[in-house]
Amino acid sequence: MPPEVLRVLVLVPFPMSAEQLANRQDQRDEAHLPAGIELEYRTTKAAPSNYVSAMDYVIADVGLLEAGLDAEMDGYDAVCIDTVSDSGVAALRSILDIPVIAPGRTMFLTALMLGRRFGVLSMWERWFGLYERTLRDLGIEDRCAGIRSIDTQPDSRNLFSGKEDDILPGLHEAALRLVEDDGADVICLGSTTMHQAHGYLQERLPVPVLNPGPLSYLTAETTLALGLTQSRKAYPRPLVPKTEMIAEMLLAAARSELAEGRT
Amino acid sequence: MKRVAVVVPFALGEADLERRRAQTREVRLSTEIEYEFVPVKAGPSSFQSHHDWLLLDVAVLEAGIRAGESGYDAVVVDTASDSGVDALRSVLDIPVVGPGRASMLFALTLGKRFGVLAQWEPALARVDKSLTEWGLRSHCAAVEHFDTAPDFEKLIGDKAGEVIPKMEAACIRLIESGADVICLGSTTMHEAHRVLVERLPVPIVNPGPLSYKLVEILLAMGLSQSRRAFPEPLVPKPEMIHTMLESVAEDKTH
Numbered sequence: 001m002p003p004e005v006l007r008v009l010v011l012v013p014f015p016m017s018a019e020q021l022a023n024r025q026d027q028r029d030e031a032h033l034p035a036g037i038e039l040e041y042r043t044t045k046a047a048p049s050n051y052v053s054a055m056d057y058v059i060a061d062v063g064l065l066e067a068g069l070d071a072e073m074d075g076y077d078a079v080c081i082d083t084v085s086d087s088g089v090a091a092l093r094s095i096l097d098i099p100v101i102a103p104g105r106t107m108f109l110t111a112l113m114l115g116r117r118f119g120v121l122s123m124w125e126r127w128f129g130l131y132e133r134t135l136r137d138l139g140i141e142d143r144c145a146g147i148r149s150i151d152t153q154p155d156s157r158n159l160f161s162g163k164e165d166d167i168l169p170g171l172h173e174a175a176l177r178l179v180e181d182d183g184a185d186v187i188c189l190g191s192t193t194m195h196q197a198h199g200y201l202q203e204r205l206p207v208p209v210l211n212p213g214p215l216s217y218l219t220a221e222t223t224l225a226l227g228l229t230q231s232r233k234a235y236p237r238p239l240v241p242k243t244e245m246i247a248e249m250l251l252a253a254a255r256s257e258l259a260e261g262r263t
Numbered sequence: 264m265k266r267v268a269v270v271v272p273f274a275l276g277e278a279d280l281e282r283r284r285a286q287t288r289e290v291r292l293s294t295e296i297e298y299e300f301v302p303v304k305a306g307p308s309s310f311q312s313h314h315d316w317l318l319l320d321v322a323v324l325e326a327g328i329r330a331g332e333s334g335y336d337a338v339v340v341d342t343a344s345d346s347g348v349d350a351l352r353s354v355l356d357i358p359v360v361g362p363g364r365a366s367m368l369f370a371l372t373l374g375k376r377f378g379v380l381a382q383w384e385p386a387l388a389r390v391d392k393s394l395t396e397w398g399l400r401s402h403c404a405a406v407e408h409f410d411t412a413p414d415f416e417k418l419i420g421d422k423a424g425e426v427i428p429k430m431e432a433a434c435i436r437l438i439e440s441g442a443d444v445i446c447l448g449s450t451t452m453h454e455a456h457r458v459l460v461e462r463l464p465v466p467i468v469n470p471g472p473l474s475y476k477l478v479e480i481l482l483a484m485g486l487s488q489s490r491r492a493f494p495e496p497l498v499p500k501p502e503m504i505h506t507m508l509e510s511v512a513e514d515k516t517h
Contacts, residue, residue, distance in 0.1 A: 032484070033483075110480075115489035
């Protein structure tokens with residue numbers, strides 16, 4: 001049987017202040033986790049400015065891989081990634097034996113347990129490529145009724161803070177279009193940063209709304225309780241893991257960002 | 264304390280029900296949820312033809328409606344065929360979970376292509392039907408069986424020494440066909456799960472225990488199936504369903 005207290009490492013895909021991190025940690029309360037599971041949040045050392053291009057995706061993958069490399073050695077029982085892009089998950093799964101939970105994959109597959117065709121509700125059109133990538137990888141493009149956004153550039157660090165009145169009605173309207181016009185019978189939030197909209201939307205929509213961050217925490221607990229982890233056959237190990245190289249690369253990336261006056 | 268009804272698809276007596284209930288001890292479950300195993304009133308003798316599947320749909324529907332009327336917070340069906348689940352979802356607002364579809368979709372969170380371990384040749388038709396209905400055929404690497412007649416009452420029981428090597432051989436054939444995760448094709452195989460996990464190099468999804476954990480997730484997040492995906496009938500006929508099953512009820516309590 002698993003140990004009494006399970007420690008789950010949540011990797012946050014941007015460097016940020018403690019106050020900004022608190023916005024991410026609020027997701028913990030939305031999961032209503034059972035006793036005996038602890039979440040600890042760790043940010044990446046460096047990151048793309050946002051996730052809108054192939055270059056950003058590569059930087060995000062490396063940043064998250066580095067942030068989670070030592071998770072097993074540090075005594076964690078599972079890793080969650082705080083981004084629906086599932087960045088870094090495949091590479092981390094090739095290195096770690098503990099479960100690495102991908103919120104995007106998990107959310108889309110869970111949506112198919114509750115309905116027939118889901119819709120993806122996003123903040124920004126420039127994020128659509130991320131969803132399309134995961135849907136293609138899973139081979140379930142035909143189960144996605146549509147993707148809609150409010151075409152607003154999100155703030156990955158401060159989230160909705162102070163802008164709720166501008167954002168929430170627009171998200172509600174876009175979600176309704178997914179249901180009424182596109183035929184979605186489940187709504188998937190297109191970013192873990194949208195968790196602040198979940199309660200508002202669930203109260204107003206006639207279909208289930210999936211909140212990817214909290215769902216990923218509960219899925220981590222379920223995977224551990226069942227004694228499961230990702231398949232080594234699906235995620236083979238490298239011949240030579242280059243953990244030191246990756247760690248060095250990210251330290252260098254953080255120095256470079258500092259020199260450029262960016263975070 | 265929340266209460267979950269686990270609908271058992273055969274009209275079993277107490278001793279046989281206990282073998283089903285053992286599944287709840289194979290996984291760490293919330294202490295705030297009680298699982299109660301509720302058998303159907305009557306059903307088919309086998310599970311290998313459209314006749315059998317239809318009878319089971321009706322029987323599970325009846326037992327699940329009873330559970331809804333008795334104030335349970337969720338319903339799980341103790342068969343990986345998910346018999347009766349769609350019909351129950353059309354009339355109940357509480358979550359209704361079928362282990363079959365859930366285990367295949369969950370397998371895809373762990374790997375890329377799953378294999379299904381079926382009981383014997385006559386069980387293949389039902390797995391085939393499920394893969395089509397759930398749109399998961401292209402995600403399934405292979406279906407293999409271990410050529411052993413099912414015993415829905417005694418399960419594997421004292422035949423483990425003879426049966427488990429055959430199950431293991433069938434799992435190896437699944438892996439050779441490209442499966443990177445294996446789904447047990449029946450909740451009745453749960454007694455073999457632990458041994459198979461020790462012997463095989465890929466994750467093995469145990470559908471019954473998974474379905475209980477899934478219920479926990481849905482209850483924790485306040486989620487249920489989509490009413491848009493499972494629309495209500497114009498006129499629900501629960502009395503008709505109850506009367507039909509009561510007229511043929513088998514009494515196995517003695």
